[in-house]
Amino acid sequence: MNRRPRRVPVGIAVPAALGLTFVVLPLVGLVADAPWSTLGRSLTDPGARDALRLSLVCSVGATVVAAVLGLPLAWVFARVDFRGRSLAWALVMVPMVLPPVVAGVGLLAAFGRRGLVGGFLADYLGVYLTFSPAGVVLAEAFVALPFLVVTVEAALRTAGTELEEAARTLGARPWTVLRRVTLPAVGPALAAGAALAWARALGEFGATITFAGNIGGRTRTVPLAVYLLLDRDPAVATALSLVMLAVSVTVLAALRGRWLGRPQ
Amino acid sequence: MPRRPPPSSAAVRLRSRTTPLILAVLAAVAAGGCARGAGSSHLTVAIAASLEPALTAVTRDFERTHPGVTITLEPGSSSALAARIADGAPYAVVAGADAAQIADLGPDLVGPVTVFATNRLAIAVPSGNPRRVRSLADLTRLRVVALCDPVAPCGRYADDTLARAGVTIAESRVTRAADATTTLRAVTRGDAEAAVVYVTDVLSAGPAAEAITIPPAVNRTAQYGIAVLGGAEDPALAREFVTAVTGPRGRVALTAAGFGIPGP
Numbered sequence: 208m209n210r211r212p213r214r215v216p217v218g219i220a221v222p223a224a225l226g227l228t229f230v231v232l233p234l235v236g237l238v239a240d241a242p243w244s245t246l247g248r249s250l251t252d253p254g255a256r257d258a259l260r261l262s263l264v265c266s267v268g269a270t271v272v273a274a275v276l277g278l279p280l281a282w283v284f285a286r287v288d289f290r291g292r293s294l295a296w297a298l299v300m301v302p303m304v305l306p307p308v309v310a311g312v313g314l315l316a317a318f319g320r321r322g323l324v325g326g327f328l329a330d331y332l333g334v335y336l337t338f339s340p341a342g343v344v345l346a347e348a349f350v351a352l353p354f355l356v357v358t359v360e361a362a363l364r365t366a367g368t369e370l371e372e373a374a375r376t377l378g379a380r381p382w383t384v385l386r387r388v389t390l391p392a393v394g395p396a397l398a399a400g401a402a403l404a405w406a407r408a409l410g411e412f413g414a415t416i417t418f419a420g421n422i423g424g425r426t427r428t429v430p431l432a433v434y435l436l437l438d439r440d441p442a443v444a445t446a447l448s449l450v451m452l453a454v455s456v457t458v459l460a461a462l463r464g465r466w467l468g469r470p471q
Numbered sequence: 472m473p474r475r476p477p478p479s480s481a482a483v484r485l486r487s488r489t490t491p492l493i494l495a496v497l498a499a500v501a502a503g504g505c506a507r508g509a510g511s512s513h514l515t516v517a518i519a520a521s522l523e524p525a526l527t528a529v530t531r532d533f534e535r536t537h538p539g540v541t542i543t544l545e546p547g548s549s550s551a552l553a554a555r556i557a558d559g560a561p562y563a564v565v566a567g568a569d570a571a572q573i574a575d576l577g578p579d580l581v582g583p584v585t586v587f588a589t590n591r592l593a594i595a596v597p598s599g600n601p602r603r604v605r606s607l608a609d610l611t612r613l614r615v616v617a618l619c620d621p622v623a624p625c626g627r628y629a630d631d632t633l634a635r636a637g638v639t640i641a642e643s644r645v646t647r648a649a650d651a652t653t654t655l656r657a658v659t660r661g662d663a664e665a666a667v668v669y670v671t672d673v674l675s676a677g678p679a680a681e682a683i684t685i686p687p688a689v690n691r692t693a694q695y696g697i698a699v700l701g702g703a704e705d706p707a708l709a710r711e712f713v714t715a716v717t718g719p720r721g722r723v724a725l726t727a728a729g730f731g732i733p734g735p
Binding site: 315320335337338417420424434438439 | 550551554614615617620621622642643644645646647648649657660661662663
């Protein structure tokens with residue numbers, strides 16, 4: 208019943224092979240182009256080290272922000288029926304498809320000095336988000352949030368509903384159900400969503416350079432450094448690209464192996 | 472030829488009839504986009520970002536006096552353009568902010584590099600000059616200053632000018648952008664409090680920014696060079712365009728935009 212065809216039609220095999228080659232070739236190019244002999248020196252270059260440290264700190268920060276805001280959002284979308292739910296859901300998903308530069312312009316219009324709330328933050332609280340590491344976190348969290356919400360919401364729709372029902376029947380309060388039943392049930396999905404959000408935050412470029420600028424050691428994350436160093440110091444740029452490639456592959460491997468299950 | 476049995480639903484019938492039509496339309500559009508009719512030709516001109524406003528006017532005039540000719544201006548940082556040309560980008564003409572850098576393209580050039588315009592640096596501040604910037608020394612007390620990346624000519628000139636003035640701005644307060652236009656955008660659109668860019672950039676930004684003069688003793692003069700490239704499909708037409716830029720019409724547009732014209 209579930210047998211796969213042994214013979215693949217040529218009309219499918221050829222374009223499929225082409226598709227695989229198309230995706231793999233640039234990755235092979237990155238590896239082939241890498242200055243392996245000077246890799247260690249390139250990655251310990253002060254500019255590269257600053258960028259790696261900043262990227263790590265900011266992407267983890269963005270993932271935390273995405274989890275803190277995204278988990279309740281996902282719960283509401285999965286469990287609560289309210290007017291305008293599909294509109295709200297679509298709005299939360301917008302950063303996923305929005306060109307990141309446009310996201311950056313939007314963030315400026317909201318949180319910039321002359322933005323909707325940015326002026327208030329700067330004048331009354333002395334908080335400047337633009338051109339600061341906090342701005343990088345904000346930009347990365349903005350683009351990463353939908354990935355977390357989508358993943359966790361899908362899990363909430365399927366996992367734990369019967370157990371929750373049972374817990375409620377046994378007299379558990381809603382908060383207890385949430386804490387003791389729902390959260391443990393969606394734990395793996397939360398981890399998968401966080402990994403996806405983290406990977407997206409790590410690779411974020413357009414919103415970051417538009418909103419937070421490009422200040423060495425403060426807002427110049429790895430993707431910005433790769434872009435800028437391509438002219439000035441190609442060896443460092445390629446070395447940093449390799450790190451990004453390795454991280455992406457690792458995240459995907461972890462997601463497939465541990466959380467999403469292997470394809471049958 | 473036997474007729475095929477009629478499809479079971481209207482939707483299938485519609486699809487089977489319209490698919491070839493759609494493909495034909497797409498093919499026609501694609502062919503029209505690639506192949507240009509007889510007697511028409513096309514030039515792609517790589518230009519320093521700072522030249523865009525002035526050369527847009529020259530280009531429009533050139534297209535009007537040369538029916539069938541279309542010109543695409545590709546603005547960018549002069550160093551990025553040079554790298555793209557070395558990688559084989561099919562530009563017919565290059566006009567950059569550093570004539571010496573264009574001369575370095577050597578084998579890619581057809582004919583000499585003509586120095587056709589000069590430019591000076593200025594401090595750009597948001598209109599109204601809210602931080603009361605009067606001189607380069609004032610830049611050290613600002614939160615964020617935008618400069619071009621040191622790979623781009625405007626970045627090299629700016630670093631040089633600051634050094635000559637004996638002004639050191641901490642790198643943690645400097646956001647770097649790829650070219651002059653993007654650098655100024657950090658002031659007009661973003662939150663940077665000042666930028667060091669070309670006089671002409673500030674003029675073309677209109678009321679969004681104002682220029683603070685940098686004394687000639689420390690200021691650098693950028694020498695803009697233009698040349699025909701080996702990639703030009705129609706070298707005669709490319710030379711004609713260069714003549715238009717270096718000739719009277721070009722000089723009027725460049726002067727109006729704030730450029731200097733080098734002596735004969």
